[in-house]
Amino acid sequence: LLERNARLQADLTSAVEGVRASRRRLIEATTGERAALRQRLAERALPAIPAVAGLLRAVPDHADPTASRLIAQCRTELEEIAADLENLSRGLHPRGLTERGLTALGEIAAACPIPVTVSVPTARLPAEVESAVWYVCAEAVANLVKHSHADSAAIHVEIRRDQVVGEVTDDGVGGARLDPDGGLAGLLDRLAAVGGNLRLTSPPGKGTTVRMTVPLR
Amino acid sequence: VSLVRLAVWCGGALLIALTAVLLRVVQPNASGAATHPALLVAGAFAAFALLTCATALRRHPLRVAAVVLASTWLLPEFAGMTALPDMVRVGADAWGWVLPALVVLVVVGTRPGGRPSSGTGGGVGAGVATRRAVALAVAGAVTAWTARVLLVDPFLDPDCWRACVANPVLVAAAPGLATVACAVATAAVLSALADAVRGAPPRSAAQGGNTVAACGSVAGLFLLAWSGASPDGPAGMTLVVAADACAVAFAGGLIVREGRERALGRGLAAVAVEVAAGPRPGALDAALGRVLGDPALRVRYWAGGRGEFVDAEGCPVTDTVEPAAAGRTTITRGGQVLAVLTHSARTGARQVDQALGPALRLALENEQLRAASLAELREVEASRARILERAEEERRRLERNLHDGAQQRVVSLALLLRMLTPRVPPRDQDLIREAARRASALLEELRRIARGIHPAAVQDAGLTGALLDLAETSTDLPITVSGDPGRALTGTAETTAFTVVIAALADARAGGAGAVRVRSAVDGSRVILDVEHDASSYSADAVDALLPYVEALAGRLAVGGACGAWSVRLELPCAS
Numbered sequence: 182l183l184e185r186n187a188r189l190q191a192d193l194t195s196a197v198e199g200v201r202a203s204r205r206r207l208i209e210a211t212t213g214e215r216a217a218l219r220q221r222l223a224e225r226a227l228p229a230i231p232a233v234a235g236l237l238r239a240v241p242d243h244a245d246p247t248a249s250r251l252i253a254q255c256r257t258e259l260e261e262i263a264a265d266l267e268n269l270s271r272g273l274h275p276r277g278l279t280e281r282g283l284t285a286l287g288e289i290a291a292a293c294p295i296p297v298t299v300s301v302p303t304a305r306l307p308a309e310v311e312s313a314v315w316y317v318c319a320e321a322v323a324n325l326v327k328h329s330h331a332d333s334a335a336i337h338v339e340i341r342r343d344q345v346v347g348e349v350t351d352d353g354v355g356g357a358r359l360d361p362d363g364g365l366a367g368l369l370d371r372l373a374a375v376g377g378n379l380r381l382t383s384p385p386g387k388g389t390t391v392r393m394t395v396p397l398r
Numbered sequence: 399v400s401l402v403r404l405a406v407w408c409g410g411a412l413l414i415a416l417t418a419v420l421l422r423v424v425q426p427n428a429s430g431a432a433t434h435p436a437l438l439v440a441g442a443f444a445a446f447a448l449l450t451c452a453t454a455l456r457r458h459p460l461r462v463a464a465v466v467l468a469s470t471w472l473l474p475e476f477a478g479m480t481a482l483p484d485m486v487r488v489g490a491d492a493w494g495w496v497l498p499a500l501v502v503l504v505v506v507g508t509r510p511g512g513r514p515s516s517g518t519g520g521g522v523g524a525g526v527a528t529r530r531a532v533a534l535a536v537a538g539a540v541t542a543w544t545a546r547v548l549l550v551d552p553f554l555d556p557d558c559w560r561a562c563v564a565n566p567v568l569v570a571a572a573p574g575l576a577t578v579a580c581a582v583a584t585a586a587v588l589s590a591l592a593d594a595v596r597g598a599p600p601r602s603a604a605q606g607g608n609t610v611a612a613c614g615s616v617a618g619l620f621l622l623a624w625s626g627a628s629p630d631g632p633a634g635m636t637l638v639v640a641a642d643a644c645a646v647a648f649a650g651g652l653i654v655r656e657g658r659e660r661a662l663g664r665g666l667a668a669v670a671v672e673v674a675a676g677p678r679p680g681a682l683d684a685a686l687g688r689v690l691g692d693p694a695l696r697v698r699y700w701a702g703g704r705g706e707f708v709d710a711e712g713c714p715v716t717d718t719v720e721p722a723a724a725g726r727t728t729i730t731r732g733g734q735v736l737a738v739l740t741h742s743a744r745t746g747a748r749q750v751d752q753a754l755g756p757a758l759r760l761a762l763e764n765e766q767l768r769a770a771s772l773a774e775l776r777e778v779e780a781s782r783a784r785i786l787e788r789a790e791e792e793r794r795r796l797e798r799n800l801h802d803g804a805q806q807r808v809v810s811l812a813l814l815l816r817m818l819t820p821r822v823p824p825r826d827q828d829l830i831r832e833a834a835r836r837a838s839a840l841l842e843e844l845r846r847i848a849r850g851i852h853p854a855a856v857q858d859a860g861l862t863g864a865l866l867d868l869a870e871t872s873t874d875l876p877i878t879v880s881g882d883p884g885r886a887l888t889g890t891a892e893t894t895a896f897t898v899v900i901a902a903l904a905d906a907r908a909g910g911a912g913a914v915r916v917r918s919a920v921d922g923s924r925v926i927l928d929v930e931h932d933a934s935s936y937s938a939d940a941v942d943a944l945l946p947y948v949e950a951l952a953g954r955l956a957v958g959g960a961c962g963a964w965s966v967r968l969e970l971p972c973a974s
Contacts, residue, residue: 186764193771197778203949204782210946211789218796221847226804229840233811236833240826248821251814255833258811265804269796367788370781 204374205309212274212312219273222266230263278315282306286315286336289322295331297322301338306345310395313368313375314338314347320364321349321391329353329389340397345377349391357383365391403453410449410469417472418442420479434630437638444642444649445471451649452504454656460507460532467500471645477560484563491560492546495580498619499539499587501645505612506531506594508652531593538586545579560628584620591616608651615644665689666758682765683710686739686758690750695741697762699769700734704777707738710765712772729754729762736766786950790852790890797852805844812837849900856896860885864896865916868903875907881918883925888973894947895927895970898955901940902929902966909933909964920972927968936964 237255270276271292277285283301290297305311318336325334331353338347359366359381372379377395422438445468452464470493476482477491506528549572553564595609618641627634666689687695698707698715707715725741727750739750754762815834819827849855855864862882869877887895899916906914911933918927938957948955953970 190764190767190771193768193775197771197775200775200778200782203946204778204785206946207782207785207789207950210943211785211792213943218847218851226840226843226847229836229843233833233836233840236829236836240822240829245821248818251818251821255811255814255818258807258814262804262807262811265807269799269804273796367784370785370788373781374785 201374204370208371208374209309212309215274216279219270219276222270222273227263227266230259230266234259275315275319278311279308282311283314283338286318286338289319290336293322293326293334295326296333298333298335299337301336302340304340306340306397309375310345310377310397313371313377313395314345314393316371317365317368317379317391317393318347318349320368324357324363324365325349325351325353325389328357329355331388343397345395345397347393347395350388352388354385355383355387355389356385357381357389406465407449407453410453410465411446413469414442414445414449414472417475421472421475434635437635440639440642441472441475444645445469447646447649447653448504451652451656454653455508460503463500463503463507467497467504470500471497474560483566485566487560487563488547488552488565488567489543491552492543492550494619494623495542495546495583496539498616498623499535499542499583499590501612501616501619501648502535502587502591502594503532504648504652505591505609506535527593527597531590531597534586534590534593538583538590541586542580542583545576545583549573549576549579580623584624587616587620604651604655608648608655611644611647611651613644615641615648618644662689682758682761686754687741690741692741695739697765698738698740699766700736700738701770701773703770703774708769708773710769712769712774712776714773729759731763737762782950786890786947789947790893793852797848797854800844800848800851805841805848808837808841808844812841850897853893853896853900856892857889861887861892861895862918865899865918868899869916872903875903875911876913877903878913878915879918880915883918883920883927886920886925886972887970891925891951891953891970891973894944894951894953895925895968898941898944898948898966898968899927899929901944902931902938904940905936905938906931906933906964909936911964923972924969925972927970929966929968930959931964932962933964934961938966941966 234256237252237259240252242249275285275288277288282303282305284303286299286301290299306314318338322334322336325331329351331351334349334351334353336347336349338345340346365379365381369379372393372395375395376398377393379391379393381389381391383389418438418441422435448464448471449468452461452468455461455464473490474494474497475490477487479487482490547565547567548569551565551568551571552560552562554571555562555573591613595613618637622634622637622641625633625637627637665685668685683695683697686697687693696709698709701708701712704714709715725739727739727741728735729737729739741750812834815830815837819830819834822830853864855867859867862879862884865879869879885892903914906929909931911931914929914931916927916929918925920926936957936959941955941957945955948968948970951970953968955969956967957964958967959965
């Protein structure tokens with residue numbers, strides 16, 4: 182009986198490990214898919230825009246005001262398409278993340294309407310850890326821009342012994358909560374897949390801190 | 399029922415019956431009248447009850463005392479039998495001082511602390527207390543009886559009513575000394591009784607009643623002995639009947655308790671067999687509930703990894719205390735909470751304690767480990783499902799973004815370019831036409847990307863509809879579609895299946911396939927999708943990249959075959 186119980190238990194434990202590994206692979210697959218999509222947009226869709234713009238530029242000016250107006254409209258359209266696709270690919274996968282690691286968090290700060298100080302380690306970490314930290318930071322910054330009315334914010338990531346500790350803090354109104362349908366809650370599973378966890382501290386009137394830890398194995 | 403017990407019972411019963419008959423029929427007592435029939439009936443009834451109890455008790459360490467008590471319950475009556483030798487009559491008369499000590503010994507023997515197997519009551523200390531109580535009771539009985547036999551001559555006692563004969567074994571007539579000795583003996587026996595009651599405080603009304611009955615019986619016997627009242631008088635009669643009635647209640651209570659414990663033991667044995675035969679998850683709840691006669695009993699296991707209680711299947715339990723189950727027993731090991739039993743208030747803590755013998759405790763520990771692992775498995779599976787669902791949502795959002803944003807703008811760009819063409823001089827028209835060509839190429843590319851991100855067609859037309867559509871619009875590669883699984887799959891599974899087919903087609907195109915066949919069918923609770931083609935070489939890169947999605951849906955994906963005959967087989971579970 183003891184032996185059979187031990188075997189059943191071992192089976193269960195390995196089943197849990199199996200699902201855990203499958204969850205990790207799933208996340209890697211979704212990340213890879215987004216990176217591939219971004220690359221495809223960059224290589225096969227975006228080059229068409231400067232090409233069409235170049236062709237339009239090659240058309241000499243005309244006395245026909247309608248033609249000039251149409252060409253101007255085409256240019257506006259092209260700019261809009263370029264902006265749309267840029268936006269789309271930025272949301273898909275951070276360009277710098279693959280190349281520069283977490284220092285690419287500077288991209289988030291640069292695109293943010295309020296000043297964000299960034300201090301991150303330059304050392305490269307496992308790709309899935311980097312992307313988990315990146316997504317949580319990005320989501321936290323997006324949230325604070327939307328809700329906190331903060332004047333400034335900070336992203337701070339450091340490696341402590343065998344874990345990565347990341348913090349996104351702001352000096353806004355606080356009182357934030359983890360909305361179960363919100364973007365941050367959606368990232369909890371992603372963090373859990375790499376063994377990490379997240380804590381939200383947000384006393385009313387005293388700013389918000391999103392703190393995540395991810396073990397480095 | 400063992401033969402020895404049966405023999406003991408029969409012997410005791412015979413003795414009691416004989417005594418009763420002798421007392422009633424053969425020998426009137428000293429005062430000239432036979433013992434009052436009511437007294438005789440009550441005494442015989444009490445003696446039978448005590449005898450039955452003595453032979454029924456399984457684990458009573460002082461069973462001998464109980465048997466002696468039952469067999470000699472009527473012995474003092476022999477004091478009045480003039481046919482017997484004086485010595486026997488004096489001894490029988492003094493036996494009235496021994497009976498209360500025997501009752502106390504039976505009480506001591508039934509206290510839980512007296513048993514090494516029980517966890518409650520306090521181990522070694524309880525054993526020492528038990529031994530002291532036994533010693534006190536025995537010493538008291540011997541002292542009183544000896545003092546009465548050796549120091550009292552009933553012949554000289556003006557109040558004697560039964561054995562008013564000269565005492566043949568009298569050492570010295572010293573009634574005062576005998577009274578002191580009897581007082582000391584009474585104190586010793588009462589102290590032993592107090593020890594026994596303190597050692598096992600009653601935990602239920604039934605147990606309390608049983609203790610009260612025993613005390614009443616002891617009190618009645620002592621009062622009778624001390625007062626020396628004749629049972630022919632109303633006071634003596636009342637005392638005798640009270641002692642008898644209390645003895646019947648006491649013995650009856652013990653018999654009922656024994657019966658319940660036996661039923662519990664049988665139930666436990668059955669459960670142990672059941673547990674050994676195969677630990678069915680959740681069987682422990684039902685088994686314990688059945689044994690304790692409490693269908694409301696539930697076992698909630700502690701899942702440490704999740705920080706909450708779960709049932710045997712690992713599902714979280716929110717209502718740890720159900721309204722109907724006021725009772726709650728926490729099971730721990732080494733200070734760690736293992737499980738919480740919720741049961742009706744009727745089920746006592748002692749019963750739960752008793753029901754959880756070593757075998758069931760082991761089973762419980764196993765169940766806890768299992769439940770905690772199952773809870774973790776559920777959680778990780780749910781987390782994986784959420785990731786999949788969110789990825790699916792994300793793709794839908796991206797597809798819509800692309801469709802409503804860039805794609806619409808490229809459409810209007812193409813329109814603008816078409817309007818522009820006749821407005822420019824003919825020498826510049828080639829430039830515009832080239833621009834328009836690039837624009838429609840971009841539109842086509844964006845459409846293809848959008849379809850790759852999220853095949854919206856599947857949602858509208860179903861898997862088969864989308865596959866037929868795919869076959870119709872494929873210009874470079876003939877695709878045959880057969881079979882129709884209907885809408886057996888969930889939305890996410892349908893999309894994934896379609897994405898796998900698209901990936902297989904992309905791989906087939908890359909390998910230079912000339913024809914593709916897609917077959918789908920429902921097999922039991924699974925949908926099977928086969929993609930077969932005749933590519934000369936086949937890498938299956940695109941298909942392999944989708945493996946994690948298939949896994950997350952508890953499906954299977956296999957690629958097989960050789961040059962010219964490849965097949966990709968996808969199995970996905972149907973929507974439940």
